[in-house]
Amino acid sequence: MDYKDTLLMPKTDFPMRGNLPKREPEMQGKWEEEKIYQKVQERTKGRPLYVLHDGPPYANGDLHMGHALNKTLKDFIVRYKSMAGFCAPYVPGWDTHGLPIEHALTKKGVNRKEMSVAEFREKCAQYAYEQIDNQRTEFKRLGIRGDWENPYITLKPEYEAEQIKVFGEMAKKGYIYKGKKPVYWSPSSESALAEAEIEYKDKRSPSIYVSFTITDGKGAVEDQTNIIIWTTTPWTIPANLAIAVHPDITYAVIEQDGKKYIAAEGLVSNLKEVFDWPNAKVVKTLKGAELEYVVAKHPFYDRDSLVILGEHVSMDSGTGCVHTAPGHGEDDFHVGRKYGLDALSPVDDKGYMTEEAPGFGGLFYDAANKPITEKLEEVGALLKLDFITHSYPHDWRTKKPVIFRATPQWFASIKDFRAELLESINEVAWVPEWGETRLYNMVRDRGDWCISRQRVWGVPIPVFYAENGEAIITDETISHVSELFRKHGSNIWFEKEASELLPEGFSHSGSPNGVFTKETDIMDVWFDSGSSHQGVLMERDDLQRPADLYLEGSDQYRGWFNSSLTTAVAVTGKAPYKGVLSHGFVLDGEGYKMSKSLGNVIVPAKVTNQYGAEILRLWVSSVDYQSDVRISDAILKQVSEVYRKIRNTFRFLLGNLADFNPEENTVPFEKLREVDQFMLIRLNNLVKESLNAYNEFEFADIYHAVNNFCTVDLSSFYMDFAKDVLYIEAENNFERRAMQTVMYNCVVSLAKLLTPILPHTADEVWSHIPGVQEESAQLTDMPEVKEFENSSELEKKWKEFLLVRDDVLKALEEARNEKVIGKSLTAKVKLYVNEDVKSLLNSISESLKQLFIVSGFEVAGAYDEAPEQALKLDKAAVVVEKADGETCERCWVVTPEVGKVEEHPTICPRCASVVEQLK
Numbered sequence: 001m002d003y004k005d006t007l008l009m010p011k012t013d014f015p016m017r018g019n020l021p022k023r024e025p026e027m028q029g030k031w032e033e034e035k036i037y038q039k040v041q042e043r044t045k046g047r048p049l050y051v052l053h054d055g056p057p058y059a060n061g062d063l064h065m066g067h068a069l070n071k072t073l074k075d076f077i078v079r080y081k082s083m084a085g086f087c088a089p090y091v092p093g094w095d096t097h098g099l100p101i102e103h104a105l106t107k108k109g110v111n112r113k114e115m116s117v118a119e120f121r122e123k124c125a126q127y128a129y130e131q132i133d134n135q136r137t138e139f140k141r142l143g144i145r146g147d148w149e150n151p152y153i154t155l156k157p158e159y160e161a162e163q164i165k166v167f168g169e170m171a172k173k174g175y176i177y178k179g180k181k182p183v184y185w186s187p188s189s190e191s192a193l194a195e196a197e198i199e200y201k202d203k204r205s206p207s208i209y210v211s212f213t214i215t216d217g218k219g220a221v222e223d224q225t226n227i228i229i230w231t232t233t234p235w236t237i238p239a240n241l242a243i244a245v246h247p248d249i250t251y252a253v254i255e256q257d258g259k260k261y262i263a264a265e266g267l268v269s270n271l272k273e274v275f276d277w278p279n280a281k282v283v284k285t286l287k288g289a290e291l292e293y294v295v296a297k298h299p300f301y302d303r304d305s306l307v308i309l310g311e312h313v314s315m316d317s318g319t320g321c322v323h324t325a326p327g328h329g330e331d332d333f334h335v336g337r338k339y340g341l342d343a344l345s346p347v348d349d350k351g352y353m354t355e356e357a358p359g360f361g362g363l364f365y366d367a368a369n370k371p372i373t374e375k376l377e378e379v380g381a382l383l384k385l386d387f388i389t390h391s392y393p394h395d396w397r398t399k400k401p402v403i404f405r406a407t408p409q410w411f412a413s414i415k416d417f418r419a420e421l422l423e424s425i426n427e428v429a430w431v432p433e434w435g436e437t438r439l440y441n442m443v444r445d446r447g448d449w450c451i452s453r454q455r456v457w458g459v460p461i462p463v464f465y466a467e468n469g470e471a472i473i474t475d476e477t478i479s480h481v482s483e484l485f486r487k488h489g490s491n492i493w494f495e496k497e498a499s500e501l502l503p504e505g506f507s508h509s510g511s512p513n514g515v516f517t518k519e520t521d522i523m524d525v526w527f528d529s530g531s532s533h534q535g536v537l538m539e540r541d542d543l544q545r546p547a548d549l550y551l552e553g554s555d556q557y558r559g560w561f562n563s564s565l566t567t568a569v570a571v572t573g574k575a576p577y578k579g580v581l582s583h584g585f586v587l588d589g590e591g592y593k594m595s596k597s598l599g600n601v602i603v604p605a606k607v608t609n610q611y612g613a614e615i616l617r618l619w620v621s622s623v624d625y626q627s628d629v630r631i632s633d634a635i636l637k638q639v640s641e642v643y644r645k646i647r648n649t650f651r652f653l654l655g656n657l658a659d660f661n662p663e664e665n666t667v668p669f670e671k672l673r674e675v676d677q678f679m680l681i682r683l684n685n686l687v688k689e690s691l692n693a694y695n696e697f698e699f700a701d702i703y704h705a706v707n708n709f710c711t712v713d714l715s716s717f718y719m720d721f722a723k724d725v726l727y728i729e730a731e732n733n734f735e736r737r738a739m740q741t742v743m744y745n746c747v748v749s750l751a752k753l754l755t756p757i758l759p760h761t762a763d764e765v766w767s768h769i770p771g772v773q774e775e776s777a778q779l780t781d782m783p784e785v786k787e788f789e790n791s792s793e794l795e796k797k798w799k800e801f802l803l804v805r806d807d808v809l810k811a812l813e814e815a816r817n818e819k820v821i822g823k824s825l826t827a828k829v830k831l832y833v834n835e836d837v838k839s840l841l842n843s844i845s846e847s848l849k850q851l852f853i854v855s856g857f858e859v860a861g862a863y864d865e866a867p868e869q870a871l872k873l874d875k876a877a878v879v880v881e882k883a884d885g886e887t888c889e890r891c892w893v894v895t896p897e898v899g900k901v902e903e904h905p906t907i908c909p910r911c912a913s914v915v916e917q918l919k
Contacts, residue, residue, distance in 0.1 A: 003890040003907060006915050007727045008736075010655025014768045018647055020612020024760050028140060036778055037145050040082050041089060041542070043779055050086035052078055053537060053547035053577070054146075055560045056093035056154060056529050059131040060100045063138045065586040065594070065631060066553060068604040072620040073583060073699075074551055075144045079756035080694045083782045089542040090146035092139065093532065096128040096155040097458040098525040099189050099397050117456050117494040124457040125155055138605060143613045143759050145778075152536045154528045160459050161486035162535035163528060167462060168478030169571045175413045176451075178471060180343055182326075182333045183450040185405035187351025187365070188398040191454045192409055194524050195446065195558060203392035203401060205232040206369050209274065209319070209383040210376055211261065212243060212296035212305050220290045221253060225260040227296055227307065228271070228383060230318035232390065234369045237376070238357035239325035240298060241341045244310035244332075245288035249320055253284040262291075264320025271319065274384055288313075299381035301358070310335040327406035330447060343406035349454065351403065365403060410452035410461055410521065417570055418443065424569050429579040431697060432626050438557050439565070439580075449566065451524045458522030459485075460493040464502060465517045466510025476503055493518070530563025533576035550577040554584055581697055583625040589632025602631055614758050615640050621699040621757045642707050646754070647761065649710040652719055653747040654768050656726045660740040662771040667734070667741045669788065675718075675846050676738045678798040681791045682713050683746055688785045690753045699757065706754065714746065717802065724850050728891045730914045748772070749783040800840055801851075804833075804875045808852050811871045811878035820880055825892050828856030828884065832866035832877040855883035855894040890915070 031037075052074055057067055074090070081088035101124050106112070112120040136148055152159060170176050184193040211226035227243050245251065252265040256277045263271055265285055272280050294307040312331040313322050326336030327345030336343070346356035353368050355361040359375070360368045376382040393402050414421070421443045430436040452461055462481040464472040480503040484492055493501065498518040507514065537545035545568075552560055561580055568576035587593060588600040595601065607616045619639045623629040669677060686709045693701035722739050729736045747769055755762040755777045766777040774780050788794075808831070812824050821827040829852060833841070838859055841848060849857045866877030885896035890911040899905045901912035 001915070003911070003915065006890065006918055008659070008729075008731060009727055010652065011658035012651060012655040012768060014651050014654045014765065016648065016651055018612060018614065018643070018761065020614050020760070021609055023764070024143065024608070024613050025141070027760050027763060028143065031145075032140075034775075036776060037090075037147060039776075040145070040778055041087065044082050044087040047085060047087040049544055050078075050081040050088040051537065051543050051547040052081075052088070052090060052549045052551060053532065053543070054091060054093045054152075055550060055552040055556060056095035056152070056532065057135065058098070058100065059094045059096045059128045059135065059153075060104055061131070063135055063604050065602055065604060067135075067139075068142055068607075068616060069583060069586055069620055069625060069629065070551070070553060071139055071144050072142060072617050073581075073625060073697075075142075075146075075617075076621070076694075076699055076756045077549065077551070077697065079145060079759065079778070080782070083752065083755065083778075083780065084691070084694070085781070091150070091152060091536065091540065091543060092136075092144075092146045092148060093152040093536065094128070094132050094135070094154065095525060095529045096125075096132075096153055097522070097528050099191070099455060099457075101127055102455065102457050103397070112456075118491050121457055121491050121494065128153075128155060141608055141613060142604060143617060145759070147542075152532065152540075154459075154525075154532075154535075155489075157486050157489040158539065159532075159535040160490045161482045162539060163459055163523070163531040164462050164478060164482040164485055166531045166534050166567050166571055167523070167527070168473065168475070168482070170412060170567070171473040171478070172475065173416075173570065175416055175570050176410065176473065177413060178408060178410050180406050180408045181411075181448075182328055182330055182343065182345070182404040182406045183409055184393060184402050185349075185351075185407065186395040186398065186400070186402045187349075188400040189395055189455075190349045192407065192450050192452060193395060193402060194450060194526055197396050197526075198393045198402065199396040200391045201394050201399075202389050203394075204387055204389050205392070206234055206373060207232050207384075207386045207388045208234055208373055208376070209271075210237070210299060210323070210381050211383055212299060212381070214262075214294055214296045215304070216295035218294050220286060220294060221262065221284075222260065225253060225262060227262045227321050228319045229321050229323040231323045232388065233328070234372045234376070235347075235353070235365045236325045236328045237299070237323070237372055238301070238346055238353070238360060239327050239344045240305055240323055241303075241326060241344060242306045242308045242324040242332075242336060242339065243296060244308050244313050244322040244324045244335055245291050245320065246311065246313035247287065247289035247292075247309045249288045249313065249315065250285050251288055251291065251320065252282045253286075254280050255283045256280040262321065264315055266315050267318070267320055300375050300379050306339060306341070308335060308339045328404045330404065333406065345406040347403065347405055366401070409450050410463075410519075412449040412451050412527075412566065412570070414443070414446055414448050414566070420573060421565060421569050424565065424575040428575050428577060431579065431581045435554075435557065435580055435582055439561060442558060442562060443565070449524075449563075451527050452521040453524055455522055456494070458525060459490050459528060461519045461521050461523055462493075463519040464498055465519070466508050467513060467515050468510040470508075470510040472508060472510075472516070476506070524563075526559060526563035527567065529560055530567045533564055533568045534571065537576065545572075545576055546574060547577050549579045549581060551581045551583070554582045556582065584628035587628050587630050589630050589635055591628075591630060602633075607636065611636055611640060612760075614760050615643055617757055618643050618703070621703040624700060642703075643758075643761075645715070646706065646710055646758075649714055649719075650747065650750070650761070650765050653714075653743045653750075654765065656722070656743055657740060657747065657770055659731055660737075660744060660770055662744055665732075665737050665740060666744070667738045672738050672741065673735065673846055674794060674844070675798065675851070676742045677788070678794055679713065679718050679742045680745060681788055681795050682709070683742075683749055684786050684788065684791075685795075687749055687753065687783045691782060691785065694756070694782075702753070702757065706750065710750075717805075718742070721851055721853050724853070724891065724893075728911065728914065730917050744769075751777050752780055752783050755780075797840065797843070801844065804831075804837055804840070805852060807873035807876045808854075808878055810873060811880050812854070814871060815880035821882060823892075824853045825855050826883055826887075826894055827854045828858075828881045829854050830858055830860040830870075830879040830881070832861045832863050832870060832879075833859060833875070834863045837875055855885070856881075 078088045078090040186193050209230050214225045217223050250265045254261045291307045292309050296305045298305050324332045326333045326341045327343040346354045351365050353360045353363045425440045498516040533545050537543045564576050689705050690702045725735050751762045751765045762777040815821050870877040870879045883894035885894050886898040887894050888908040889906040897908045904912040
């Protein structure tokens, strides 16, 4: 007889190799065909709603690793919530307006000058939809489950209609106004920018000190005294209208070479070094308040420069006397307005100096720095020229410097409801907690929001103008435009005249002749996406406002988190979200930002093609995503190894359940052996820990806990010694069925716990589990945490035993290295232990030989009685010898009992008994 045929070896069709790049798309096709998203929603219908509102990625270009991190984190949460007692729909969205699409079309050769605005916008829309289709395909390849056929898209007419309502409601409350004030202006984009569209990079700039000669000292200082200013923007000198000093700072009159100069007293010593004035002396001091209304002369124009007071003046750098051009700085503008100064801004949309800057008209602002500096030197006003490299605002799209420039713009007033904004922030749950402080400080310190843009691809600002120039924003016009957009899309604004866009029969006192014009600016794209709480959460039956969670990258504190909060609080008085969770950026393996020039870019498509989406998803679960995270081939290989261990664990469990019927063969907990109960308690701990981690969005805890359970609890312990029972004993042997009961519970619970993270693998496993009713693991709930009697005592006891077992395994390994034994089943182990360990071992009814995976075992004496050759470890002194007897051909145990059964001379009596049962 071939005894191998009598063993109950593992049997499963679950393959060892995942072959994920090939198998995942097939599985995704099946999910789509079987409408798994709709089935999940139907199954959870009627449960409490949990809404994770998708922040819309921009519809341009292939997905990058930041997209993958973001969408995968969202998928973890939504999938988990749908298995944890909630109905959790997921509606993906796209942001579609704005400059990048205009630029993309220009690069593709589209000449917008050869077509109407409406025609160009149609091409923009077409391009956006192409990008959406491409990105949607890539997102689905990552295994992201959602309502992909019904996403929200900011260019859709119904969305634009709701955005108009948000604008109208804000205008109705008095939060929308038009004014000329300095805003971030991008000459490269020819448009105003919001703070969220600014990034800071180093720039080399001239650093100049300039003297302004006083013509009327108002009795505070002598005429012909010179006030010294410092600036890094010489191009703004033509726009200078004032010099600001702080009322409480002490200023000094410095005498040098017969001339007198004014600067802050605390900066005099530094300025003496800068100008090489070793012999300069202070001849008078006075408070800044005494200098108010002193009149100086502009260095090269025939106009005055008024000395004014400003609380923004500091001693951090410069001279304590601040060059003030109200048309080119926010502080300058506000302080200038108090003194009735004009917001002079002699720079056009493209960044070129206008004729309002005589002598420099036609020069690009940056190129004007040199001739203006030369002019200052020519008139004797330049005291010092140097160059510095400093952090400077840049357009985050074009990566080119921006300027402050006063232009007529539409603004949303923040100051009018700032207190409500700050109060709302305090009511939101922030993860990480510093997010609250970050957004709170931003809102506390931010100026009014410039919401107009001088572009064409976007939602028009729905304002009409009367003949007398009065802006018209009424309930009637807003409602009418909103419905026009809902029916025709916003392109109608550019296709029709103002009179055709107004309600029929509309009249206004400011237009006695019935002539109206319309605004040509569009809204900031942050107003678009920031209106999604109205356009999506309130308009879809499957969602609700406020959302339970917004989850985006940490850059969105200045972006979507901010604009959404602003529009929602303005309209509803409440934040649009109950919770905000943010993540960091994805860096390369060395911690550097990915860039094409460095050649360190890793894209999701490459990872899914090489490794599979499951590896990318498992990587996301493994990182501390609330900080910046790293990815590289080496990191992905490490994650792949963890995946392989998890998969092999599943395969072993499934292979040993081939003859297990859960309805017939399950052994009740109270009848299981202690070691089996211990394993179910360990599994229960894993379930509890994992559910807590899901609820706290701590996915790395799940990654480590599952990996530890698979490699330590199962692979290194339970599954290791289980083979002697599962393979060797008869099919219905009690111990075997007990272990199968444990393994069944493990495979079902692990599959469910991992469904949000590894949905492809979990579903594949699910299809091989005997006796499950649901067609997919996605259509189940998370395993429940159970209460076991005396679980803590039992767990403590077996943890102590595992420490003893660790000592035995170390001794076996040393004996194997010294060639005393081969495999552990060729060994006999003698332990010398203290009374506590002896008592522990005596209390275990399971076979200790089996638990240690050896053929002979005995407690040979006390710890201090151990012979010299014993390996003395923490819990035991261990002697390893060759086991007595022969090797059983069937179970490989070495025992003198081999051959005791006459009919089976090469196997042990235990195996002979099993074989006889098979006859």
